[in-house]
Amino acid sequence: MDFLIQPSDPGNSKDHNLIWKLISISFVIVIVVLGFCILYLWIKLKSVIRKIRNPRNDAELETCEPMLPIIEPVNEPEQVVMEIPNEHQNANTWNLEYVHQIEENVYHTLGLGYITMLRRNRSTDPEQQKVIKDELRFLTEGIERHPNLLTFIGHEENGSRISIYMEHPEGGNLLKFVKRFDDSNFGNHLRNVGYENTHWVLDSRLTTLCTFDLLSFSWQIANGMKYLAGNEFVHRWLTLKNVFVTANKTIRIGNFNLTRRFGNNPYYAIVTQRTQLDLHHQAPELNSNENRFSEQSDVWSYAVSIWRLWTLGKIPYEGVENVEEFIGDGGRLSKPEYAHQEVYHYMLECWKREKLDRPTFSKLTEFFENHMDSHGLQIKRQIDQKLEASRTVQEAMEASG
Incomplete structure (x- = not known):
């Protein structure tokens, strides 16, 4: 049996390659456009979340002029304080987090807002010890979290020294x-x-x-x-x-x-x-x-x-x-x-x-x-x-x- 081998048409091969190139280019374009769409939607989503948490409409917003200058925290060497303790744990077993000290006894936690050392009592006077322990009892046993009450973070007891760590509101008292x-x-x-x-x-x-x-x-x-x-x-x-x-x-x-x-x-x-x-x-x-x-x-x-x-x-x-x-x-x-x-x-x-x-x-x-x-x-x-x-x-x- 004889077989006839017919050479391919060079023109058809070129058309085939062109089609694949067009498909590849189109695919890349679709991926790029899709990426931009996802980025745009992400930016819009963040904007919506920000507006929900901080409801301001720039078109409607009227401000109380003149404004006071914004107070920036002072960057100081890093310190270490306690995170929130698990129940019945003392300070020595808590996780630690690096923070920036921004003023005496006040600490800025990275990503979570502020922590302040509310009390540091070194006195051995029984009356002073009772006062701070009464406050600690209230914070640990007395009340649940509430958005209009200062958040308790943790405490540390080291001999006669008792330290209480609280949320630090940026606006002060x-x-x-x-x-x-x-x-x-x-x-x-x-x-x-x-x-x-x-x-x-x-x-x-x-x-x-x-x-x-x-x-x-x-x-x-x-x-x-x-x-x-x-x-x-x-x-x-x-x-x-x-x-x-x-x-x-x-x-x-x-x-x-x-x-x-x-x-x-x-x-x-x-x-x-x-x-x-x-x-x-x-x-x-x-x-x-x-x-x-x-x-x-x-x-x-x-x-x-x-x-x-x-x-x-x-x-x-x-x-x-x-x-x-x-x-x-x-x-x-x-x-x-x-x-x-x-x-x-x-x-x-x-x-x-x-x-x-x-x-x-x-x-x-x-x-x-x-x-x-x-x-x-x-x-x-x-x-x-x-x-x-x-x-x-x-x-x-x-x-x-």
Whole structure:
């Protein structure tokens, strides 16, 4: 049988190679375009997440001018502190993380926000040891995580030395924060009986402060105290110095070394040495020999604290020689310049002589929510979004242990 071998057509071979080249080029183009699409979607997704956590609309955003300069942390040599401990572990068994020391006893953790050394007690005095151990007991056993309470990180005991590590809010304590502002750089939106710019978008920057921030802070402090009272705790030392501001202007109540559980009683009574509190924040019933701390005495302190908030840090009862006598005679702090009349009226409710006539913290949170709603202020949803972001950060700090 004969076979005929016919040579291939050179033209067909060239066409075949051309087709494969076109297919290869098309495939590369598709891969490149797909890569750009994925990159674009990723950037958009990050933008959406950022807006959810920090709800600002640049087209609508109005800022409180002029702004203060941004304070950058100082880079110092690396130090080592403890991460969150597992239950029943001491500091020697905790994982370690490298951090930058940014000021004395304050540490910046990489990627997780801030850690501060809240207490370092070297004293062997039994009374001081008891105070710090009482605070440690509250932090480790007393209360669960809450977005308006300072987050406990861990503690270390080394002989008589006890160190407590807490979340470090970037804005510092609320008193120092608001005192950075005055008439020249505070955004006052109070107009007669109402507010202007009711569609305001809350600015998370720590370089600005306005009326709506003060409303947000007032509600958040009441919200944190509502949580404490609901778990049968009295704070006993609620002042702006013990309230802190985070990077996105969420509020953390801290300094729990006097916090106690009142349990089945409606109050916590001191039967030993009288606790030295700030007289300006102290409810009148605490001036008696009873020393009975209650949610109602915390409510009195709360109202004095937000009075200082709405005056941008003024000293309460300034110029009054005998504060106790002034209050006993029915004297009360005057209306802050930046506070709405309804807000001031509720402060007066908190300063009722009869403690049972004062509102609870549940009523206080309801008041501010209703106040914002009745004046058409659309900021409560933004506050909730910020707090949800805070919960995420707190969970991340706990999960790292």
